[in-house]
Amino acid sequence: VKQKLSGLRLRHETQGTGPEDAPFALSVDGEEITAYPGDTIAAALYAAGRRAWRTARNGEPRGLLCGIGVCFDCLVTVDGVPNIRACQALAQPGMVVVTGQRGEDVE
Protein backbone atom coordinates (compact mmCIF):
# COMPACT_ATOMS: atom_id res chain seq x y z
CA VAL A 1 0.00 0.00 0.00
CA LYS A 2 1.59 3.25 -1.06
CA GLN A 3 -0.48 5.97 0.50
CA LYS A 4 0.41 9.57 0.02
CA LEU A 5 0.75 12.23 2.63
CA SER A 6 1.57 15.29 0.61
CA GLY A 7 2.62 18.80 1.50
CA LEU A 8 5.25 17.91 4.09
CA ARG A 9 7.91 20.23 2.67
CA LEU A 10 7.95 23.28 4.91
CA ARG A 11 7.61 26.20 2.52
CA HIS A 12 9.95 28.59 4.29
CA GLU A 13 12.63 25.88 4.30
CA THR A 14 12.86 25.55 0.51
CA GLN A 15 14.69 28.81 -0.05
CA GLY A 16 18.40 29.11 -0.35
CA THR A 17 20.52 32.04 -1.30
CA GLY A 18 22.52 30.87 -4.30
CA PRO A 19 22.19 28.95 -7.57
CA GLU A 20 23.67 25.91 -5.83
CA ASP A 21 20.54 25.81 -3.66
CA ALA A 22 18.17 25.17 -6.57
CA PRO A 23 15.94 22.07 -6.42
CA PHE A 24 16.66 19.16 -8.73
CA ALA A 25 15.00 15.97 -9.93
CA LEU A 26 15.77 12.35 -9.16
CA SER A 27 13.95 9.23 -10.22
CA VAL A 28 12.13 7.04 -7.70
CA ASP A 29 10.55 3.89 -9.12
CA GLY A 30 10.47 5.56 -12.52
CA GLU A 31 8.74 8.69 -11.24
CA GLU A 32 10.51 12.05 -11.00
CA ILE A 33 10.55 13.66 -7.58
CA THR A 34 12.00 16.97 -6.48
CA ALA A 35 14.75 17.28 -3.89
CA TYR A 36 16.79 20.15 -2.49
CA PRO A 37 20.55 20.11 -1.92
CA GLY A 38 21.27 18.47 1.42
CA ASP A 39 18.12 16.31 1.41
CA THR A 40 18.61 12.69 2.31
CA ILE A 41 16.72 10.27 0.07
CA ALA A 42 14.34 9.68 3.00
CA ALA A 43 13.60 13.41 3.32
CA ALA A 44 12.97 13.65 -0.43
CA LEU A 45 10.63 10.63 -0.25
CA TYR A 46 8.71 12.14 2.67
CA ALA A 47 8.46 15.48 0.88
CA ALA A 48 7.10 13.61 -2.15
CA GLY A 49 4.41 12.07 0.02
CA ARG A 50 5.93 8.60 0.41
CA ARG A 51 6.49 7.18 3.88
CA ALA A 52 6.42 3.43 3.18
CA TRP A 53 8.91 2.11 0.66
CA ARG A 54 10.43 -1.15 1.78
CA THR A 55 8.91 -4.58 2.32
CA ALA A 56 9.96 -6.48 5.42
CA ARG A 57 10.60 -10.24 5.48
CA ASN A 58 7.03 -10.77 6.73
CA GLY A 59 5.61 -8.66 3.89
CA GLU A 60 4.89 -5.53 5.96
CA PRO A 61 5.54 -2.06 4.52
CA ARG A 62 8.39 -0.17 6.16
CA GLY A 63 9.90 3.30 5.94
CA LEU A 64 11.79 5.54 8.30
CA LEU A 65 12.30 4.40 11.90
CA CYS A 66 15.50 5.64 13.56
CA GLY A 67 16.54 8.30 11.07
CA ILE A 68 20.16 8.05 12.24
CA GLY A 69 21.44 5.03 10.33
CA VAL A 70 21.22 2.35 13.02
CA CYS A 71 18.01 0.40 12.19
CA PHE A 72 18.35 -0.32 8.43
CA ASP A 73 14.55 -0.31 8.01
CA CYS A 74 14.67 2.35 5.25
CA LEU A 75 16.88 0.50 2.73
CA VAL A 76 16.59 1.36 -0.97
CA THR A 77 18.51 0.52 -4.15
CA VAL A 78 20.49 3.49 -5.50
CA ASP A 79 21.90 3.44 -9.03
CA GLY A 80 21.82 -0.35 -8.92
CA VAL A 81 23.48 -0.70 -5.49
CA PRO A 82 21.10 -2.38 -3.01
CA ASN A 83 20.87 -1.92 0.76
CA ILE A 84 21.52 1.82 0.88
CA ARG A 85 20.12 3.62 3.93
CA ALA A 86 17.67 6.24 2.65
CA CYS A 87 18.05 8.21 5.90
CA GLN A 88 21.80 8.63 5.34
CA ALA A 89 22.43 8.82 1.59
CA LEU A 90 22.04 12.30 0.13
CA ALA A 91 19.76 12.74 -2.86
CA GLN A 92 21.72 13.71 -6.00
CA PRO A 93 20.54 15.08 -9.35
CA GLY A 94 19.71 12.27 -11.74
CA MET A 95 19.97 9.55 -9.11
CA VAL A 96 17.91 6.44 -9.84
CA VAL A 97 16.25 5.06 -6.71
CA VAL A 98 14.29 1.83 -6.67
CA THR A 99 12.22 1.03 -3.60
CA GLY A 100 10.21 -1.97 -2.53
CA GLN A 101 13.35 -3.89 -1.67
CA ARG A 102 12.44 -6.99 0.29
CA GLY A 103 14.17 -8.05 3.48
CA GLU A 104 15.47 -11.30 1.96
CA ASP A 105 17.51 -9.34 -0.57
CA VAL A 106 19.88 -8.51 2.27
CA GLU A 107 22.23 -11.45 2.43
Add this chain to the structure above:
Amino acid sequence: MSRAVEVAVVGGGPGGLSAALAAARAGAQVTLLDGYTRPGGQYYRQPPDRLMARATRRQRQGRALWQQARDAGVEILSDWVVWDAAPDRTLAAAGPDGTTLIHPAALVLATGSYERLAAFPGWTLPGVMTSGAAQALLYQGVAPGKRVLLVGAGPLQLTTAAELLHAGVEVAAVLEAAPVLRKILPHAAAMWGQWERAVEGLESVLALASRGVPYRTGWGIVSAYGEGQVEGARIARLDADWRPVAGSEREVACDTICIGYGFIPFNALSRLAGAQQEWRPELGGEIPLRDKHMQTTMPGIFAAGDGAGLGGYRSALLEGQIAGLAAAAFLGRAGLGQESALRGLARRLERERAFQRLYSSLFAPELGLYELAQPDTLICRCEGVTLGDLQAAVRENGAASFVEAKNITRCGMGECQGRVCGQMIPQIISRLSGVSPEQVGSNAPRPPLFALPLHRLRAADQAAAGRSFERRL
Protein backbone atom coordinates in the same frame (compact mmCIF):
# COMPACT_ATOMS: atom_id res chain seq x y z
CA MET B 1 45.73 -1.00 2.62
CA SER B 2 46.70 0.33 6.01
CA ARG B 3 47.67 3.60 7.54
CA ALA B 4 49.32 4.59 10.85
CA VAL B 5 48.07 7.63 12.75
CA GLU B 6 48.92 9.09 16.15
CA VAL B 7 45.43 9.55 17.61
CA ALA B 8 42.29 8.20 15.98
CA VAL B 9 38.92 9.43 17.24
CA VAL B 10 35.78 7.54 16.23
CA GLY B 11 32.64 9.67 16.23
CA GLY B 12 32.05 13.31 15.32
CA GLY B 13 29.57 14.33 18.01
CA PRO B 14 30.29 16.48 21.08
CA GLY B 15 32.53 13.81 22.67
CA GLY B 16 34.54 13.04 19.54
CA LEU B 17 35.00 16.64 18.41
CA SER B 18 36.11 17.81 21.86
CA ALA B 19 38.48 14.82 22.22
CA ALA B 20 40.00 15.51 18.81
CA LEU B 21 40.38 19.21 19.58
CA ALA B 22 41.99 18.60 22.98
CA ALA B 23 44.44 16.02 21.60
CA ALA B 24 45.36 18.25 18.65
CA ARG B 25 45.93 21.27 20.90
CA ALA B 26 48.16 19.09 23.08
CA GLY B 27 50.32 18.56 19.98
CA ALA B 28 49.10 15.21 18.68
CA GLN B 29 48.33 14.47 15.05
CA VAL B 30 44.64 13.52 15.06
CA THR B 31 42.37 11.76 12.57
CA LEU B 32 38.63 11.81 13.29
CA LEU B 33 36.48 9.18 11.59
CA ASP B 34 32.75 9.84 11.43
CA GLY B 35 30.08 7.71 9.79
CA TYR B 36 27.89 10.66 8.86
CA THR B 37 28.16 13.06 5.95
CA ARG B 38 29.22 15.89 8.25
CA PRO B 39 30.37 16.17 11.86
CA GLY B 40 28.04 17.02 14.72
CA GLY B 41 26.65 13.66 15.78
CA GLN B 42 23.02 13.69 16.83
CA TYR B 43 23.15 16.54 19.32
CA TYR B 44 24.85 19.00 16.99
CA ARG B 45 23.18 17.62 13.84
CA GLN B 46 23.89 20.19 11.13
CA PRO B 47 21.28 21.59 8.72
CA PRO B 48 21.99 21.57 4.97
CA ASP B 49 24.14 24.56 3.99
CA ARG B 50 21.23 26.30 2.28
CA LEU B 51 19.35 26.44 5.60
CA MET B 52 22.32 27.54 7.72
CA ALA B 53 20.82 31.02 8.11
CA ARG B 54 18.01 29.40 10.09
CA ALA B 55 20.32 27.25 12.23
CA THR B 56 19.56 26.92 15.92
CA ARG B 57 21.99 27.99 18.65
CA ARG B 58 22.82 24.31 19.21
CA GLN B 59 23.67 23.81 15.53
CA ARG B 60 25.85 26.93 15.55
CA GLN B 61 27.69 25.69 18.63
CA GLY B 62 28.32 22.40 16.84
CA ARG B 63 29.57 24.12 13.72
CA ALA B 64 31.93 26.26 15.82
CA LEU B 65 33.38 23.18 17.54
CA TRP B 66 33.79 21.46 14.15
CA GLN B 67 35.65 24.52 12.80
CA GLN B 68 37.85 24.73 15.90
CA ALA B 69 38.83 21.09 15.44
CA ARG B 70 39.59 21.67 11.77
CA ASP B 71 41.58 24.82 12.54
CA ALA B 72 43.58 22.89 15.15
CA GLY B 73 44.68 20.55 12.36
CA VAL B 74 42.36 17.60 12.98
CA GLU B 75 41.92 15.51 9.84
CA ILE B 76 38.16 14.91 9.61
CA LEU B 77 37.06 11.94 7.51
CA SER B 78 33.29 12.14 7.06
CA ASP B 79 31.24 9.20 5.76
CA TRP B 80 33.90 6.80 7.01
CA VAL B 81 32.21 3.89 8.77
CA VAL B 82 34.32 2.08 11.37
CA TRP B 83 33.10 -1.51 11.33
CA ASP B 84 35.62 -3.35 13.51
CA ALA B 85 38.14 -2.64 16.26
CA ALA B 86 40.90 -4.93 17.52
CA PRO B 87 42.61 -5.10 20.94
CA ASP B 88 45.79 -3.66 19.35
CA ARG B 89 43.66 -0.57 18.44
CA THR B 90 43.50 -1.41 14.73
CA LEU B 91 40.30 -0.11 13.15
CA ALA B 92 38.63 -1.35 9.99
CA ALA B 93 37.25 1.83 8.44
CA ALA B 94 35.15 1.85 5.27
CA GLY B 95 35.75 4.95 3.18
CA PRO B 96 34.11 5.66 -0.16
CA ASP B 97 36.60 3.48 -2.07
CA GLY B 98 36.87 0.56 0.31
CA THR B 99 38.24 -0.36 3.69
CA THR B 100 41.47 0.91 5.20
CA LEU B 101 43.05 -0.56 8.31
CA ILE B 102 43.91 2.35 10.60
CA HIS B 103 46.63 1.76 13.19
CA PRO B 104 46.45 4.49 15.83
CA ALA B 105 48.97 4.84 18.64
CA ALA B 106 46.05 5.97 20.82
CA LEU B 107 42.34 5.56 20.19
CA VAL B 108 39.34 7.52 21.48
CA LEU B 109 35.92 5.93 20.96
CA ALA B 110 33.11 8.48 21.06
CA THR B 111 30.38 6.53 19.33
CA GLY B 112 27.37 8.05 21.09
CA SER B 113 24.02 6.44 21.68
CA TYR B 114 20.75 5.73 19.94
CA GLU B 115 17.16 5.84 21.10
CA ARG B 116 15.69 3.13 23.29
CA LEU B 117 12.51 1.71 21.77
CA ALA B 118 9.89 -0.67 23.07
CA ALA B 119 7.58 -2.83 20.99
CA PHE B 120 3.82 -2.27 21.08
CA PRO B 121 1.12 -3.50 18.69
CA GLY B 122 1.42 -1.39 15.54
CA TRP B 123 4.96 -0.14 16.18
CA THR B 124 6.13 -1.35 12.78
CA LEU B 125 3.62 0.82 10.87
CA PRO B 126 5.21 3.49 8.67
CA GLY B 127 4.71 6.76 10.51
CA VAL B 128 6.05 5.37 13.80
CA MET B 129 9.55 6.77 14.16
CA THR B 130 11.98 7.97 16.80
CA SER B 131 11.97 11.59 17.88
CA GLY B 132 15.48 11.76 16.46
CA ALA B 133 14.15 10.78 13.03
CA ALA B 134 11.49 13.49 13.24
CA GLN B 135 14.16 16.05 14.16
CA ALA B 136 16.39 14.90 11.31
CA LEU B 137 13.55 15.46 8.83
CA LEU B 138 12.65 18.79 10.37
CA TYR B 139 16.23 20.09 10.12
CA GLN B 140 16.08 19.29 6.39
CA GLY B 141 12.93 21.36 6.05
CA VAL B 142 10.52 18.44 5.86
CA ALA B 143 7.74 17.71 8.35
CA PRO B 144 7.46 14.10 9.58
CA GLY B 145 3.66 14.29 9.23
CA LYS B 146 0.60 16.50 9.55
CA ARG B 147 -0.40 15.60 13.10
CA VAL B 148 2.17 14.13 15.45
CA LEU B 149 1.79 12.28 18.76
CA LEU B 150 4.95 12.07 20.87
CA VAL B 151 5.28 9.30 23.47
CA GLY B 152 8.17 8.14 25.61
CA ALA B 153 10.28 9.21 28.52
CA GLY B 154 12.72 12.07 28.89
CA PRO B 155 13.11 15.63 27.72
CA LEU B 156 13.76 14.82 24.03
CA GLN B 157 10.04 14.30 23.43
CA LEU B 158 9.32 17.77 24.82
CA THR B 159 12.12 19.44 22.85
CA THR B 160 11.01 17.73 19.64
CA ALA B 161 7.40 18.75 20.23
CA ALA B 162 8.44 22.38 20.70
CA GLU B 163 10.51 22.23 17.49
CA LEU B 164 7.59 20.71 15.55
CA LEU B 165 5.25 23.45 16.79
CA HIS B 166 7.79 26.10 15.90
CA ALA B 167 7.93 24.71 12.35
CA GLY B 168 4.14 24.87 12.12
CA VAL B 169 3.43 21.14 12.51
CA GLU B 170 0.37 20.14 14.54
CA VAL B 171 1.17 18.20 17.72
CA ALA B 172 -1.66 15.99 19.05
CA ALA B 173 -0.14 15.51 22.52
CA VAL B 174 3.07 14.70 24.37
CA LEU B 175 2.88 11.68 26.66
CA GLU B 176 5.59 11.29 29.28
CA ALA B 177 5.53 7.83 30.84
CA ALA B 178 7.35 8.90 34.01
CA PRO B 179 5.29 10.64 36.68
CA VAL B 180 7.84 13.45 36.52
CA LEU B 181 6.21 16.02 38.77
CA ARG B 182 5.57 13.53 41.58
CA LYS B 183 9.10 12.13 41.32
CA ILE B 184 11.00 15.38 41.03
CA LEU B 185 10.16 16.80 44.47
CA PRO B 186 12.43 14.46 46.48
CA HIS B 187 15.26 15.44 44.11
CA ALA B 188 14.77 19.20 44.24
CA ALA B 189 18.22 19.67 45.80
CA ALA B 190 19.97 18.10 42.80
CA MET B 191 18.31 20.66 40.54
CA TRP B 192 20.15 23.42 42.41
CA GLY B 193 22.39 25.18 39.94
CA GLN B 194 20.67 23.48 37.00
CA TRP B 195 18.65 26.54 36.06
CA GLU B 196 19.65 26.43 32.43
CA ARG B 197 18.19 22.95 32.14
CA ALA B 198 15.10 23.90 34.12
CA VAL B 199 14.53 26.90 31.83
CA GLU B 200 14.94 24.76 28.68
CA GLY B 201 12.32 22.31 29.95
CA LEU B 202 10.01 25.09 31.03
CA GLU B 203 10.28 26.84 27.65
CA SER B 204 9.14 23.67 25.89
CA VAL B 205 6.26 23.14 28.32
CA LEU B 206 5.18 26.76 27.80
CA ALA B 207 5.40 26.41 24.00
CA LEU B 208 3.01 23.45 24.26
CA ALA B 209 0.70 25.19 26.70
CA SER B 210 0.46 28.35 24.60
CA ARG B 211 -0.88 26.27 21.70
CA GLY B 212 -3.18 24.16 23.84
CA VAL B 213 -1.18 20.94 23.29
CA PRO B 214 -1.67 18.49 26.18
CA TYR B 215 1.48 17.40 28.05
CA ARG B 216 0.48 14.38 30.11
CA THR B 217 2.87 12.80 32.59
CA GLY B 218 2.21 9.23 33.66
CA TRP B 219 0.65 8.44 30.27
CA GLY B 220 1.79 6.14 27.50
CA ILE B 221 0.91 4.41 24.26
CA VAL B 222 -0.89 1.05 24.21
CA SER B 223 -1.05 0.46 20.45
CA ALA B 224 -0.98 2.15 17.05
CA TYR B 225 -3.41 1.40 14.24
CA GLY B 226 -3.87 2.17 10.57
CA GLU B 227 -4.05 0.64 7.09
CA GLY B 228 -0.49 0.52 5.76
CA GLN B 229 0.51 3.53 7.86
CA VAL B 230 -0.35 5.23 11.15
CA GLU B 231 -3.87 6.61 11.48
CA GLY B 232 -4.11 6.80 15.24
CA ALA B 233 -3.03 5.53 18.63
CA ARG B 234 -4.62 4.10 21.74
CA ILE B 235 -3.19 5.70 24.83
CA ALA B 236 -3.70 5.13 28.56
CA ARG B 237 -2.78 6.37 31.99
CA LEU B 238 0.11 4.35 33.43
CA ASP B 239 0.58 3.03 36.94
CA ALA B 240 3.88 3.26 38.82
CA ASP B 241 5.24 0.25 36.87
CA TRP B 242 4.20 1.86 33.55
CA ARG B 243 1.36 -0.62 33.09
CA PRO B 244 -1.79 0.79 31.45
CA VAL B 245 -4.55 1.48 33.98
CA ALA B 246 -7.76 -0.38 33.06
CA GLY B 247 -10.52 1.93 31.92
CA SER B 248 -8.26 4.91 31.20
CA GLU B 249 -7.75 4.07 27.52
CA ARG B 250 -8.64 6.56 24.80
CA GLU B 251 -7.92 7.10 21.10
CA VAL B 252 -5.90 9.87 19.50
CA ALA B 253 -6.04 10.51 15.75
CA CYS B 254 -2.57 11.17 14.29
CA ASP B 255 -0.52 10.23 11.22
CA THR B 256 2.84 10.17 12.99
CA ILE B 257 3.97 8.75 16.33
CA CYS B 258 7.37 9.71 17.70
CA ILE B 259 8.73 7.30 20.29
CA GLY B 260 11.81 7.28 22.50
CA TYR B 261 12.53 6.07 26.03
CA GLY B 262 15.95 7.57 26.61
CA PHE B 263 19.07 6.20 25.00
CA ILE B 264 21.30 3.13 24.69
CA PRO B 265 25.09 3.53 24.69
CA PHE B 266 26.67 2.25 21.48
CA ASN B 267 29.47 0.28 23.10
CA ALA B 268 30.05 -2.23 20.28
CA LEU B 269 33.51 -0.98 19.25
CA SER B 270 34.96 -0.98 22.77
CA ARG B 271 33.53 -4.45 23.26
CA LEU B 272 35.01 -5.74 19.98
CA ALA B 273 38.35 -4.24 21.01
CA GLY B 274 38.26 -6.42 24.11
CA ALA B 275 37.57 -3.73 26.70
CA GLN B 276 35.89 -5.10 29.81
CA GLN B 277 32.25 -4.04 30.10
CA GLU B 278 30.07 -3.49 33.14
CA TRP B 279 26.29 -3.52 33.57
CA ARG B 280 25.12 -0.08 34.70
CA PRO B 281 21.39 0.30 34.03
CA GLU B 282 21.40 3.86 35.39
CA LEU B 283 23.93 4.80 32.67
CA GLY B 284 22.00 3.07 29.90
CA GLY B 285 23.06 -0.58 30.24
CA GLU B 286 26.31 -2.23 29.20
CA ILE B 287 29.26 0.18 29.09
CA PRO B 288 33.06 -0.07 29.12
CA LEU B 289 34.81 0.06 32.47
CA ARG B 290 37.01 3.20 32.55
CA ASP B 291 39.53 4.90 34.80
CA LYS B 292 39.36 8.60 35.65
CA HIS B 293 41.21 9.44 32.42
CA MET B 294 38.52 7.66 30.37
CA GLN B 295 40.89 4.80 29.55
CA THR B 296 39.19 1.44 29.11
CA THR B 297 40.80 -1.78 30.35
CA MET B 298 42.69 -1.88 27.03
CA PRO B 299 45.83 0.31 27.16
CA GLY B 300 45.62 3.31 24.86
CA ILE B 301 41.90 2.84 24.16
CA PHE B 302 39.81 5.62 25.64
CA ALA B 303 36.02 6.02 25.56
CA ALA B 304 34.09 9.26 25.99
CA GLY B 305 30.51 10.49 25.85
CA ASP B 306 27.18 8.67 25.73
CA GLY B 307 28.69 5.57 24.11
CA ALA B 308 30.57 4.93 27.34
CA GLY B 309 27.64 5.70 29.66
CA LEU B 310 24.79 8.18 29.23
CA GLY B 311 25.41 11.70 30.45
CA GLY B 312 24.27 14.07 27.73
CA TYR B 313 26.27 16.53 25.68
CA ARG B 314 27.75 18.49 28.58
CA SER B 315 29.28 15.32 30.00
CA ALA B 316 30.39 14.27 26.53
CA LEU B 317 32.22 17.57 26.00
CA LEU B 318 34.05 17.19 29.33
CA GLU B 319 34.82 13.48 28.91
CA GLY B 320 36.03 14.17 25.38
CA GLN B 321 38.46 16.79 26.62
CA ILE B 322 39.76 14.46 29.33
CA ALA B 323 40.10 11.56 26.87
CA GLY B 324 41.80 13.76 24.27
CA LEU B 325 44.36 15.07 26.77
CA ALA B 326 44.91 11.58 28.16
CA ALA B 327 45.35 10.13 24.65
CA ALA B 328 47.98 12.79 23.90
CA ALA B 329 49.69 12.03 27.23
CA PHE B 330 49.68 8.32 26.31
CA LEU B 331 51.88 9.31 23.36
CA GLY B 332 54.11 11.35 25.66
CA ARG B 333 52.54 14.68 24.66
CA ALA B 334 51.48 15.86 28.11
CA GLY B 335 51.72 19.63 28.19
CA LEU B 336 52.59 21.81 31.18
CA GLY B 337 49.58 22.28 33.40
CA GLN B 338 47.91 19.16 32.06
CA GLU B 339 47.40 17.70 35.53
CA SER B 340 45.57 20.75 36.83
CA ALA B 341 43.51 20.96 33.63
CA LEU B 342 42.45 17.35 34.12
CA ARG B 343 41.57 18.01 37.78
CA GLY B 344 39.38 20.96 36.78
CA LEU B 345 37.59 18.92 34.13
CA ALA B 346 37.04 16.08 36.61
CA ARG B 347 35.39 18.47 39.09
CA ARG B 348 33.01 19.79 36.43
CA LEU B 349 32.26 16.24 35.30
CA GLU B 350 31.32 15.25 38.84
CA ARG B 351 28.63 17.94 38.87
CA GLU B 352 27.27 16.71 35.54
CA ARG B 353 27.10 13.17 36.86
CA ALA B 354 24.97 14.29 39.79
CA PHE B 355 22.47 15.51 37.23
CA GLN B 356 22.66 12.26 35.27
CA ARG B 357 21.76 10.35 38.46
CA LEU B 358 18.68 12.54 38.85
CA TYR B 359 17.81 12.17 35.18
CA SER B 360 18.02 8.38 35.24
CA SER B 361 16.01 8.13 38.45
CA LEU B 362 13.29 10.25 36.85
CA PHE B 363 13.04 8.58 33.46
CA ALA B 364 14.39 5.02 33.87
CA PRO B 365 12.00 2.57 32.15
CA GLU B 366 9.77 0.47 34.40
CA LEU B 367 8.88 -3.15 33.59
CA GLY B 368 5.44 -2.39 32.14
CA LEU B 369 7.12 -0.79 29.14
CA TYR B 370 8.20 -4.23 27.90
CA GLU B 371 4.77 -5.83 28.38
CA LEU B 372 2.82 -3.98 25.69
CA ALA B 373 3.65 -6.45 22.91
CA GLN B 374 1.04 -9.14 22.11
CA PRO B 375 1.95 -12.65 20.85
CA ASP B 376 1.70 -11.49 17.20
CA THR B 377 3.69 -8.26 17.78
CA LEU B 378 7.12 -8.22 16.14
CA ILE B 379 10.01 -7.84 18.55
CA CYS B 380 12.87 -8.31 16.06
CA ARG B 381 11.71 -6.19 13.12
CA CYS B 382 14.45 -7.40 10.78
CA GLU B 383 14.05 -11.15 11.17
CA GLY B 384 10.30 -11.05 11.77
CA VAL B 385 10.46 -12.63 15.24
CA THR B 386 7.28 -12.12 17.28
CA LEU B 387 6.69 -12.18 21.01
CA GLY B 388 4.95 -15.52 20.43
CA ASP B 389 8.14 -16.92 18.86
CA LEU B 390 10.13 -15.84 21.92
CA GLN B 391 7.49 -17.29 24.25
CA ALA B 392 7.79 -20.62 22.43
CA ALA B 393 11.60 -20.46 22.59
CA VAL B 394 11.49 -19.98 26.36
CA ARG B 395 8.55 -22.21 27.28
CA GLU B 396 9.00 -25.04 24.81
CA ASN B 397 12.72 -24.99 24.11
CA GLY B 398 13.93 -23.75 27.49
CA ALA B 399 15.83 -20.71 26.23
CA ALA B 400 17.09 -18.66 29.17
CA SER B 401 19.79 -16.56 27.52
CA PHE B 402 20.04 -14.18 24.59
CA VAL B 403 22.28 -16.62 22.73
CA GLU B 404 19.81 -19.48 23.11
CA ALA B 405 16.87 -17.33 22.00
CA LYS B 406 18.95 -16.18 19.03
CA ASN B 407 19.87 -19.74 18.04
CA ILE B 408 16.23 -20.77 18.11
CA THR B 409 14.52 -17.70 16.59
CA ARG B 410 17.25 -15.60 14.83
CA CYS B 411 16.21 -12.59 16.96
CA GLY B 412 18.79 -9.81 16.81
CA MET B 413 20.51 -11.28 13.72
CA GLY B 414 19.07 -9.02 11.02
CA GLU B 415 20.23 -5.90 9.23
CA CYS B 416 20.24 -3.74 12.38
CA GLN B 417 22.38 -6.32 14.21
CA GLY B 418 20.13 -6.12 17.24
CA ARG B 419 20.49 -2.40 17.79
CA VAL B 420 16.70 -1.98 17.87
CA CYS B 421 15.50 -5.12 19.69
CA GLY B 422 18.71 -6.05 21.50
CA GLN B 423 17.83 -4.21 24.70
CA MET B 424 14.18 -5.36 24.86
CA ILE B 425 14.90 -9.06 24.42
CA PRO B 426 16.72 -9.53 27.77
CA GLN B 427 13.75 -7.87 29.51
CA ILE B 428 11.27 -10.11 27.69
CA ILE B 429 13.22 -13.34 28.26
CA SER B 430 13.70 -12.35 31.88
CA ARG B 431 9.96 -11.93 32.37
CA LEU B 432 9.21 -15.26 30.67
CA SER B 433 11.97 -17.29 32.32
CA GLY B 434 12.51 -15.64 35.70
CA VAL B 435 16.24 -15.22 34.98
CA SER B 436 17.58 -11.67 35.57
CA PRO B 437 18.12 -9.49 32.46
CA GLU B 438 21.82 -9.27 33.30
CA GLN B 439 22.08 -13.09 33.31
CA VAL B 440 20.11 -13.36 30.06
CA GLY B 441 23.00 -11.36 28.65
CA SER B 442 23.31 -9.06 25.69
CA ASN B 443 23.65 -9.48 21.96
CA ALA B 444 27.32 -9.90 21.04
CA PRO B 445 28.42 -7.39 18.40
CA ARG B 446 29.98 -8.94 15.30
CA PRO B 447 31.98 -7.29 12.53
CA PRO B 448 31.10 -5.76 10.18
CA LEU B 449 29.09 -3.67 12.65
CA PHE B 450 27.17 -2.09 9.77
CA ALA B 451 25.90 -3.70 6.60
CA LEU B 452 27.89 -2.02 3.83
CA PRO B 453 28.07 -2.57 0.07
CA LEU B 454 30.87 -5.01 -0.77
CA HIS B 455 32.90 -2.36 -2.60
CA ARG B 456 33.23 -0.49 0.70
CA LEU B 457 34.13 -3.58 2.72
CA ARG B 458 36.94 -4.81 0.49
CA ALA B 459 40.43 -3.37 0.93
CA ALA B 460 40.88 0.02 -0.66
CA ASP B 461 43.79 0.03 -3.06
CA GLN B 462 46.59 2.47 -2.47
CA ALA B 463 45.71 4.87 -5.27
CA ALA B 464 42.00 5.02 -4.63
CA ALA B 465 42.50 5.55 -0.92
CA GLY B 466 45.05 8.25 -1.54
CA ARG B 467 42.61 10.15 -3.70
CA SER B 468 39.85 9.93 -1.12
CA PHE B 469 42.11 11.21 1.65
CA GLU B 470 43.15 14.16 -0.53
CA ARG B 471 39.55 15.02 -1.34
CA ARG B 472 38.84 15.47 2.32
CA LEU B 473 41.94 17.40 3.36
